[in-house]
Amino acid sequence: xxxxxxxVLCALAVLATGAFVGLELALxxxxxxxxxxxxxxxxxxxSAGLCLVLAGxxxxxxxxxxxxxxxxxxxxxxx
Amino acid sequence: MTFALTLNPGFxxxxxxxxxxxxxxxxxxxxxxxxxxxxxxxxxxPEFGAHDAFGQVGLELVALxxxxxxxxxxxxxITAALMLALASGARQDRLxxxxxxxxxxxxxxxxxxxxxxxxIAAAEISALAGVGLVYAxxxxxxxxxxxxxxxxxxxxxxxxxxxxxxxxxxxxDAVFQRIGTESPGGVVFLLGLLIKLGAPIAHVWVKDxxxxxxxxxxxxxxxxxxxxALYGLARGYGGEPILLEIGLAMVVIGSxxxxxxxxxxxxxxxxxxxxTGLMTAVLSVPTGGALGAVAALAFVxxxxxxxxxxxxxAIRLRAGTVSAAAVAGTAPxxxxxxxxxLCLLSVAALPGLAGYAAHSLTMQxxxxxPGRDLLFLAAAATAAATAAxxxxxLPALAxxxxxxxxxxxxxxxxxxxxxxxxxxxxxxxxxxxGWLYALLPPQPALHQPFAPGPLLAQAQTLxxxxxxxxxxxxxxxxxxxxxxxxxxADALIAGPLVGIGRWxxxxxxxxxxxxxAGEQAVLRALSRFGEIAGRAGDRPYAPWLKGEFWSVISAAxxxxxxxxxxxx
Numbered sequence: 001x002x003x004x005x006x007x008v009l010c011a012l013a014v015l016a017t018g019a020f021v022g023l024e025l026a027l028x029x030x031x032x033x034x035x036x037x038x039x040x041x042x043x044x045x046x047s048a049g050l051c052l053v054l055a056g057x058x059x060x061x062x063x064x065x066x067x068x069x070x071x072x073x074x075x076x077x078x079x
Numbered sequence: 080m081t082f083a084l085t086l087n088p089g090f091x092x093x094x095x096x097x098x099x100x101x102x103x104x105x106x107x108x109x110x111x112x113x114x115x116x117x118x119x120x121x122x123x124x125p126e127f128g129a130h131d132a133f134g135q136v137g138l139e140l141v142a143l144x145x146x147x148x149x150x151x152x153x154x155x156x157i158t159a160a161l162m163l164a165l166a167s168g169a170r171q172d173r174l175x176x177x178x179x180x181x182x183x184x185x186x187x188x189x190x191x192x193x194x195x196x197x198x199i200a201a202a203e204i205s206a207l208a209g210v211g212l213v214y215a216x217x218x219x220x221x222x223x224x225x226x227x228x229x230x231x232x233x234x235x236x237x238x239x240x241x242x243x244x245x246x247x248x249x250x251x252d253a254v255f256q257r258i259g260t261e262s263p264g265g266v267v268f269l270l271g272l273l274i275k276l277g278a279p280i281a282h283v284w285v286k287d288x289x290x291x292x293x294x295x296x297x298x299x300x301x302x303x304x305x306x307x308a309l310y311g312l313a314r315g316y317g318g319e320p321i322l323l324e325i326g327l328a329m330v331v332i333g334s335x336x337x338x339x340x341x342x343x344x345x346x347x348x349x350x351x352x353x354x355t356g357l358m359t360a361v362l363s364v365p366t367g368g369a370l371g372a373v374a375a376l377a378f379v380x381x382x383x384x385x386x387x388x389x390x391x392x393a394i395r396l397r398a399g400t401v402s403a404a405a406v407a408g409t410a411p412x413x414x415x416x417x418x419x420x421l422c423l424l425s426v427a428a429l430p431g432l433a434g435y436a437a438h439s440l441t442m443q444x445x446x447x448x449p450g451r452d453l454l455f456l457a458a459a460a461t462a463a464a465t466a467a468x469x470x471x472x473l474p475a476l477a478x479x480x481x482x483x484x485x486x487x488x489x490x491x492x493x494x495x496x497x498x499x500x501x502x503x504x505x506x507x508x509x510x511x512x513g514w515l516y517a518l519l520p521p522q523p524a525l526h527q528p529f530a531p532g533p534l535l536a537q538a539q540t541l542x543x544x545x546x547x548x549x550x551x552x553x554x555x556x557x558x559x560x561x562x563x564x565x566x567x568a569d570a571l572i573a574g575p576l577v578g579i580g581r582w583x584x585x586x587x588x589x590x591x592x593x594x595x596a597g598e599q600a601v602l603r604a605l606s607r608f609g610e611i612a613g614r615a616g617d618r619p620y621a622p623w624l625k626g627e628f629w630s631v632i633s634a635a636x637x638x639x640x641x642x643x644x645x646x647x
Contacts (some may be wrong), residue, residue: 005479006549006550006552006553007549007553009549010546010549010550010552010553012549013542013543013545013546013549014542014546016538016542016545017539017542017543018379020535020538020539020542021539023535024531024535024539027531027535031624040642041539042539043459043535043536043537043539043540043543044539044540044542044543044544045543046459046460046463046540046545047462047463047466047540047541047542047543047544048544048546048547050464051463051464051466051467051543051544051548052547054334054335054338054464054467055338055467055547055551055556057335058335058336058338058339059339059556061335061336061339062339062458062559062563062565063563065561065565065566065567066563066564066565066566066616066636067563067564067565068568071197079124
């Protein structure tokens with residue numbers, strides 16, 4: 001993906017998230033599943049927050065653990 | 080007819096494998112399909128229970144035990160074998176066709192076996208066939224990955240044998256039932272299963288074997304290897320608290336690597352490790368609902384992962400690579416993309432697909448289990464992470480490409496056919512999950528996955544993750560610009576640990592050499608002393624110094640003995 005398309009998709013995803021949270025509120029807060037009853041938007045915020053943290057950790061891991069591909073697996077020398 | 084009805088369904092697949100090795104290409108696909116159909120028939124024909132127990136080497140072996148747990152896993156295994164048979168028409172490879180069926184047959188036989196000995200024997204047949212599948216791809220990378228898988232599988236098998244021997248010695252019973260970690264045998268057996276499951280450290284064989292095997296070989300491995308170990312855990316260790324920590328460690332490792340790995344099949348393998356980790360963690364809950372949820376998750380993931388790996392394998396077949404950095408310039412594959420994306424979104428539990436039916440059941444099972452708040456949150460977090468790395472990132476990297484100059488080149492027709500059937504099954508189960516729930520052990524309480532609560536929760540989870548993935552794509556962080564290899568635990572094993580091992584080996588060899596040299600010196604000295612003593616005793620008329628010396632010593636000794644005897 002390149003250009004403006006990811007940003008359009010990002011905007012759409014944010015809008016969809018907002019719509020789901022709004023729907024939750026409109027339905028009289030039916031609850032977010034078996035737990036977190038009445039905490040509208042919990043899953044949206046938690047999911048986005050967790051994915052951001054995971055992305056940060058992963059990118060840091062890529063910087064630390066990433067090596068140019070030399071055609072060999074890191075463990076090629078021994079099982 | 081009694082014999083046929085009590086035959087282990089996996090035997091049919093193994094017989095089919097032998098036939099596949101022998102018959103010509105045109106007959107291989109029908110043979111594989113017939114073997115799968117025969118196995119399904121055998122699985123549903125007999126009543127539940129243990130059949131055909133017989134004595135062997137002093138142990139009671141049970142060739143067929145059918146219950147809801149083995150039936151759900153078996154249905155997934157045999158359906159996957161049928162789909163692989165459908166897809167196998169894409170190429171002519173006698174060895175791989177036979178190995179796929181042998182791999183499936185061994186796993187299915189182990190699944191339906193009722194005793195530890197049969198379970199281990201069949202699991203090892205399956206593991207060896209799996210190693211053969213990796214080697215069948217050819218090339219140094221595949222050979223390296225195959226060797227690594229062989230070492231880990233052999234180690235796991237050896238530990239399983241040791242565990243079974245201890246268990247039989249402790250209890251005198253070879254029946255594979257609830258084992259637990261109360262006894263040493265149970266702990267050892269668990270260790271063997273964890274290696275085959277791809278638990279942390281041992282997970283390195285999973286990500287390499289799945290990345291280096293052929294397109295269909297990887298798809299077969301994704302279904303039969305780790306899921307068989309998961310079945311072993313469900314059968315023997317349901318409710319064990321230690322599974323929580325092990326499972327969550329798998330979730331963290333798998334999720335972090337899946338989000339940054341460049342090789343798309345390896346990224347999906349990490350995603351599979353994360354998902355298997357979640358199932359392992361849920362097994363730590365000692366309720367029937369949790370066991371049923373794990374069975375449902377396993378069944379759905381077998382089929383969804385099978386389709387996803389077939390789709391990614393099609394990219395490798397067409398483009399020659401599945402590197403995210405490299406496939407950005409490949410031709411679009413609309414049909415393959417749609418059906419593979421559906422399989423990936425099923426893994427990510429998109430409502431309406433089979434993955435959601437199992438996911439919502441899992442969340443309900445955890446919510447109903449007392450004192451499991453942490454696990455409930457972890458399962459919700461795993462769903463969000465899976466949505467990010469498997470549901471959104473993989474399709475974006477694999478199919479939304481920049482270069483559309485090349486003509487569209489879809490996956491081979493047999494691949495598309497298998498993908499179409501799998502997509503149908505995933506949608507069918509997703510929209511009408513009741514029949515899957517009816518198969519589960521035990522049947523869950525009334526569960527409504529399409530109630531507003533769970534539906535909106537999962538919709539928010541997926542859309543929140545999508546926003547973050549799109550943000551990463553916009554920032555250009557979704558993939559590395561050049562193919563990169565990530566260091567994992569195998570780099571530690573191949574580097575410092577091997578160095579330490581080599582150093583310890585050298586030191587031990589030198590210590591042994593020193594010990595041997597010292598031992599020889601002492602023996603030489605004793606021998607010389609004996610020689611001198613003997614010579615002195617044999618020569619009474621030798622020069623006086625030596626003869627007198629020994630005479631005096633002998634007399635002194637005699638006097639000493641007499642004095643001591645008198646004193647006593």
